[in-house]
Amino acid sequence: MKILHLLSQTHLTGPEVYAAALCREQMIAGHECLIVSDTLTVTTDAEYISMSIHDRSIMNRLRNIIKLWRLCREREIELIHAHSRAASWVANIVCRFARVAYVSTVHGRQSKRAMRSRFNVYGQDIIVVCDSLVSHLRNEMLIKKSDAEIRVIHNGLE
Numbered sequence: 001m002k003i004l005h006l007l008s009q010t011h012l013t014g015p016e017v018y019a020a021a022l023c024r025e026q027m028i029a030g031h032e033c034l035i036v037s038d039t040l041t042v043t044t045d046a047e048y049i050s051m052s053i054h055d056r057s058i059m060n061r062l063r064n065i066i067k068l069w070r071l072c073r074e075r076e077i078e079l080i081h082a083h084s085r086a087a088s089w090v091a092n093i094v095c096r097f098a099r100v101a102y103v104s105t106v107h108g109r110q111s112k113r114a115m116r117s118r119f120n121v122y123g124q125d126i127i128v129v130c131d132s133l134v135s136h137l138r139n140e141m142l143i144k145k146s147d148a149e150i151r152v153i154h155n156g157l158e
Helices: 014-028 058-075 085-098 114-118 132-140
Strands: 002-006 032-037 047-050 079-082 101-106 125-128 149-152
Touching (some): 002 058, 032 058, 085 101, 125 132
Parallel strands (some): 002 032, 079 101
16 A cells, blocks of 8 residues: 655654654555655655645645645555644645545644634544543544544554
8 A cells, every 4th residue: 555644743743753653564564655744853764755734824735735636646645644733634635636545643632723623624534642632522623423433543653
């Protein structure tokens, strides 16, 4: 499987370490992995492409959607795994147009704002890293059970 891990990292954080460890295990299992992020601090054998995902301006988001759509087509990407809110926002749109499977991981609590609670950018398949994030997404971010499957997967890689 060809998997694109999408992050909005401008400095080293847990999601970057998690994504790199996940790529390592996926590549050992025979998958091809690609990481797209603003920066990449950790060492990985996965191919890295720099893209300004953290910039929320509408023009930058449109550029990212077009670039990622082209990348999915050129590389025959089968799955996008988003690891941040900004990455999920972009991936949610790209996957609809590119007809690519989509999963997101929520690594921490999300600040609640009106627009964030009205639209589920995380998709239908959401991974969370701890039990408290399930209730946070359901009760505070208002993601209904009918709209998304949320599964807890603790980091068992490292």
